[in-house]
Amino acid sequence: MTGRLTTHVLDTSTGRPAAGLALTLTRVADGVVLAERTTNADGRVDGPILEGEAFRPGVYELAFHVGDYFRRGGVTLPPTPFLDVVPVRFGLSEDGHYHVPLLVSPYGYSTYRGS
Template sequence: MTKLTTHVLDTSHGCPGAGIAIDLYRLDGERRQLLAQVVTNADGRCDAPLLEGEAFRAGVYELHFHAGDYYCRRGLRLAEPAFLDVVVLRVGLSGEGHYHVPLLVSPYGYSTYRGS
């Protein structure tokens, strides 16, 4: 089954990114269509895939991770405006299978990769 999942790791604290809001958009040219809004659980994961089955279509998607809000709730004093407020990952999903897009984030940097 084709699906899209994610999880977030807070590399500055060495723990899962719990309580991070994520918005998922499908892009059609420059038009964005909001498909889902979720919040990561205590393990930094979503309770269900962001997309799966018939809802999944090949195309370009954006995941918007609200990292600035997360770090503010953790009590970090961030500069105004925050260096990383919303981390936007634009990904092209074309085939069958499981697409897993992890985010490793700190207040001043992030990385991602296609996981399994």
């Protein structure tokens, strides 16, 4: 297969790309971690997360380590943060460009402190 998988993460609390956010791609069938990446200044990873021979039909999970991203950015989170690790489970069934966009905020709806 010649497909590819990409992502783009935006921090809605700052209105900017989520730079420095760690993510992990796992193949669900066998639990194999296929990639561990960190977003760049544009909130994307450098190059596709999955492509070439590694790109196969199946169910995958991208885990976005959002809580760690906000903590490193100096956000004080409660003991049980609104978002911590955000899993996105999806299936790949044919060649193509698959893209997983994500908007993140450290605040829940009722405690939103946006500007």
